[in-house]
Amino acid sequence: MGTSKLFLLPAMILTYVLTGTLDFNLGDISRGIFPPNADPTLVTVTYFLFLAGLAKAAIMPLHNWLPSAMVAPTPVSALLHAVAVVKAGVFSVARIMLSVFGVDLLANLNLGIITAYLAAFTIVAASVIALTKEDLKARLAYSTVSQLSYIVIGVAMLSPLAVKGGLLHIAHHAFAKITLFFAAGAIFVATGQKKIPLMDGLGRRMPWTFGAFAVAALSMIGVPPVCGFVTKWYLASGAISMHSTILLLALLASTLLNAGYFVPVVYRAFFRPPVQGMDHAQFTEAPMVMVVPLCLTALVSVTLGLFPQIFASLVDAFAGF
Numbered sequence: 001m002g003t004s005k006l007f008l009l010p011a012m013i014l015t016y017v018l019t020g021t022l023d024f025n026l027g028d029i030s031r032g033i034f035p036p037n038a039d040p041t042l043v044t045v046t047y048f049l050f051l052a053g054l055a056k057a058a059i060m061p062l063h064n065w066l067p068s069a070m071v072a073p074t075p076v077s078a079l080l081h082a083v084a085v086v087k088a089g090v091f092s093v094a095r096i097m098l099s100v101f102g103v104d105l106l107a108n109l110n111l112g113i114i115t116a117y118l119a120a121f122t123i124v125a126a127s128v129i130a131l132t133k134e135d136l137k138a139r140l141a142y143s144t145v146s147q148l149s150y151i152v153i154g155v156a157m158l159s160p161l162a163v164k165g166g167l168l169h170i171a172h173h174a175f176a177k178i179t180l181f182f183a184a185g186a187i188f189v190a191t192g193q194k195k196i197p198l199m200d201g202l203g204r205r206m207p208w209t210f211g212a213f214a215v216a217a218l219s220m221i222g223v224p225p226v227c228g229f230v231t232k233w234y235l236a237s238g239a240i241s242m243h244s245t246i247l248l249l250a251l252l253a254s255t256l257l258n259a260g261y262f263v264p265v266v267y268r269a270f271f272r273p274p275v276q277g278m279d280h281a282q283f284t285e286a287p288m289v290m291v292v293p294l295c296l297t298a299l300v301s302v303t304l305g306l307f308p309q310i311f312a313s314l315v316d317a318f319a320g321f
Helices: 002-019 042-055 065-071 074-083 085-101 103-108 111-131 136-156 160-191 207-221 228-241 245-271 290-304 309-319
Strands: none
Touching: 002 042, 042 065, 042 085, 042 111, 065 074, 065 136, 074 085, 074 160, 074 228, 085 103, 085 111, 085 136, 103 228, 111 136, 111 245, 111 290, 136 160, 136 228, 136 245, 160 207, 160 228, 160 290, 160 309, 207 228, 207 245, 207 290, 228 245, 290 309
């Protein structure tokens, strides 16, 4: 709320003063709503006020609210971290960049590349922090901070391939991350465990839950045929097309870091013996009302990887590709 009052509201006022309207340009994304003679300094200030005001996008350093929200019950966390709140933030950032400022203006003022670097820093830094978390939901929360910036970096690169990848990730991340949070909830209900080191061997007692978790984790990492691969393919192609070695390296580093904090969870669950003194014979799958939904969302992640045109056609219609 603080960022909305301090930054977003002034940004809207400045936009109206400079343009005389608050309506989006719903036509060509290369053109925004700012007139050609608008003061570049005021336009730049307005842009960064928008960026800071939309804290729901969780770009560092305005990200701390998101890990704090993980204390909510798992269904609420899944809604916050996968679908409703965070996606409203990054969708708003994408809409403002493309339909208020436009690709040409962002390129001329170098605002796109600056935003891409901010997003790249968030992607890598949040992934490094996720590596240090032993609480499963905390690790997923910092993963969300990182993954949201995939959407921002895609749009900020301003190339058609990257923009398409970023917008596709709105849906692709949603289904994978909601699977991960549902799985975390099922694990807690069935075993009472939140800490990753205490989940050794649980995969053999809860194969459906941890199997779905593994599928969603592969999407986060970007392994085919799960939908996260489609996103990263477009983003990497966009970085290559704009000859940005730094952004490409950030995307590759984040993929390795994704593997670094997701693979150990799956490995521990399926291939490590139970923690000494813990009797896993008492544990079994959570109730079917929890297990069936997370298996379905994992299946959707695979389906979107095999048939990316399901959402790609919507992105094409929005962006005019």
